Amino acid sequence: MSITIGRREMPAPAVTPETRPFWEAAAEGRLLVKRCDDCGEHHYYPRAACPFCGSERTQWRQASGQGTIYSFSVMRRAEVPYVVAYVTLEEGPTMMTNIVDTEADGIRIGQRVVVHFQPSDGGPPLPVFAPA
Amino acid sequence: MSLKGKAYIAGAYEHPIRRADDKSVAQLHAEVARGALADAGLTMRDVDGYFCAGDAPGLGALSMVDYMGMTLRHVDTTETGGSSYVVHVAHAAAAIAAGRCNVALITLAGRPKAEGMATGTAPRNYGPSPDVPFELPYAPTTVNMYAMAAMRHMHEYGTTSEQLAWIRVAASHHAQHNPHAMVRDVVTVQDVVGSPMIADPLHRLDCCVISDGGGALVVVRPEIARQLKRPLVKVIGTGEFMRAQIGGKVDLLTTGAAWTGPAAFAEAGVKPADIQYASIYDSFTITVLLTLEDLGFCKKGEGGRFVSDGNLISGSGKLPFNTDGGGLCNNHPGNRGGMTKVIEAVRQLRAEAHPKVQIPNCRLALAHGTGGSLGTRHGSGTLIMERE
Numbered sequence: 001m002s003i004t005i006g007r008r009e010m011p012a013p014a015v016t017p018e019t020r021p022f023w024e025a026a027a028e029g030r031l032l033v034k035r036c037d038d039c040g041e042h043h044y045y046p047r048a049a050c051p052f053c054g055s056e057r058t059q060w061r062q063a064s065g066q067g068t069i070y071s072f073s074v075m076r077r078a079e080v081p082y083v084v085a086y087v088t089l090e091e092g093p094t095m096m097t098n099i100v101d102t103e104a105d106g107i108r109i110g111q112r113v114v115v116h117f118q119p120s121d122g123g124p125p126l127p128v129f130a131p132a
Numbered sequence: 133m134s135l136k137g138k139a140y141i142a143g144a145y146e147h148p149i150r151r152a153d154d155k156s157v158a159q160l161h162a163e164v165a166r167g168a169l170a171d172a173g174l175t176m177r178d179v180d181g182y183f184c185a186g187d188a189p190g191l192g193a194l195s196m197v198d199y200m201g202m203t204l205r206h207v208d209t210t211e212t213g214g215s216s217y218v219v220h221v222a223h224a225a226a227a228i229a230a231g232r233c234n235v236a237l238i239t240l241a242g243r244p245k246a247e248g249m250a251t252g253t254a255p256r257n258y259g260p261s262p263d264v265p266f267e268l269p270y271a272p273t274t275v276n277m278y279a280m281a282a283m284r285h286m287h288e289y290g291t292t293s294e295q296l297a298w299i300r301v302a303a304s305h306h307a308q309h310n311p312h313a314m315v316r317d318v319v320t321v322q323d324v325v326g327s328p329m330i331a332d333p334l335h336r337l338d339c340c341v342i343s344d345g346g347g348a349l350v351v352v353r354p355e356i357a358r359q360l361k362r363p364l365v366k367v368i369g370t371g372e373f374m375r376a377q378i379g380g381k382v383d384l385l386t387t388g389a390a391w392t393g394p395a396a397f398a399e400a401g402v403k404p405a406d407i408q409y410a411s412i413y414d415s416f417t418i419t420v421l422l423t424l425e426d427l428g429f430c431k432k433g434e435g436g437r438f439v440s441d442g443n444l445i446s447g448s449g450k451l452p453f454n455t456d457g458g459g460l461c462n463n464h465p466g467n468r469g470g471m472t473k474v475i476e477a478v479r480q481l482r483a484e485a486h487p488k489v490q491i492p493n494c495r496l497a498l499a500h501g502t503g504g505s506l507g508t509r510h511g512s513g514t515l516i517m518e519r520e
Contacts, residue, residue, distance in 0.1 A: 013265035043379035045266035051379035073279035074332040084276045093380025098270045109287040126269050
């Protein structure tokens with residue numbers, strides 16, 4: 001029997017000076033990733049320095065919000081079943097997220113998904129993904 | 133510097149307790165320490181090096197040294213989750229080779245069962261870690277993180293739930309002979325795939341038990357090992373690796389074993405096909421499958437076929453594994469299974485495993501630990517041991 005995956009209450013993420021721009025953009029419905037000016041790599045989650053080359057010349061870039069599901073799991077052993085997933089963004093990095101607004105049995109690896117922002121409990125909204 | 137032959141495992145002890153309502157964590161550490169030292173024929177006064185990880189209470193090594201009344205000249209608190217104790221054996225061998233200690237004691241203990249911990253299904257909060265704000269709100273748990281690795285393996289290689297189930301079936305065949313095992317029922321593939329789904333595609337019987345208890349090891353320099361009365365179990369190969377998400381280049385199918393295996397086999401001068409017994413960390417069935425591939429027991433993607441049809445069952449399979457029942461059936465003390473992996477390998481090499489699961493003339497064994505979360509953030513340790 002398939003389960004409809006809706007939205008559950010999400011706890012507020014801790015905002016730090018290093019990541020504040022990410023959360024301010026999220027409040028405006030924009031997904032940011034970091035890109036390194038020296039080696040050109042995008043990374044996620046965002047850091048002050050590039051995890052590939054160590055450069056501190058990293059810039060915030062707006063991501064398209066489009067991606068594909070790398071892997072996922074329907075957590076059935078929970079009061080409100082939910083789907084944890086890794087989504088690979090068009091820009092390259094793969095990020096942890098939740099898949100929402102869909103039937104659990106219809107979710108597939110490789111499926112195209114698009115970012116939505118969901119309110120958190122007392123903090124900035126969080127990027128989640130739904131079928132494109 | 134090669135560690136081959138630089139140290140021997142002289143003492144090994146697994147706590148028989150599985151639920152420790154009436155014991156403290158420190159008390160359990162001290163009980164397993166005494167057990168392993170007695171097994172070796174040594175006492176706490178002989179110990180000059182001590183190794184423990186994040187399960188040690190309070191200030192860790194400082195608290196335990198004070199509680200157990202030790203006098204030390206070497207200490208190591210390397211924390212790589214459940215694999216810590218496999219890594220500790222290698223570090224103990226290195227410390228002995230460097231002349232920093234002669235008798236190294238390694239202890240593990242925990243009581244998640246008595247404390248009512250929702251080990252696998254509660255979201256994991258590592259506290260003020262930089263990744264937490266970007267992960268914890270999505271409710272990653274131990275089980276659904278490992279489940280994503282299994283889901284991806286099924287997608288890329290066509291691995292099935294029935295193939296994963298064979299890993300649990302093999303463990304259950306061994307556990308029936310272990311009077312201390314938490315679960316001793318022999319199960320079938322149908323039992324495993326018919327058990328409740330926890331996090332797709334992992335069923336309840338794909339998951340290890342939650343248990344209290346612990347274990348300890350005593351690692352000594354060769355001259356001391358030869359003076360003791362126990363069979364000689366020599367450390368000949370070691371490897372350790374830390375695996376992470378690499379800034380978003382996530383690869384859930386390559387574990388640290390892809391590095392620790394080649395390192396340990398090269399140091400030991402042996403091949404996977406030479407190994408007669410393998411203890412493989414089995415937090416979940418998928419942990420075993422990925423580890424066997426990465427250690428080189430089969431090609432990447434062929435783990436499902438390799439574990440099928442009883443290939444891991446002692447007496448009939450080509451690679452007997454976890455003959456104590458492993459974490460899937462026997463125990464997973466403190467949610468950290470690396471210690472018991474080494475202990476059962478030592479039993480096999482000493483010919484002290486249960487007669488029903490003992491490998492005849494077992495000379496070469498491997499133990500592998502995986503601590504943390506498979507594919508994303510885990511510490512791996514491989515140990516190859518030889519009966520001299």
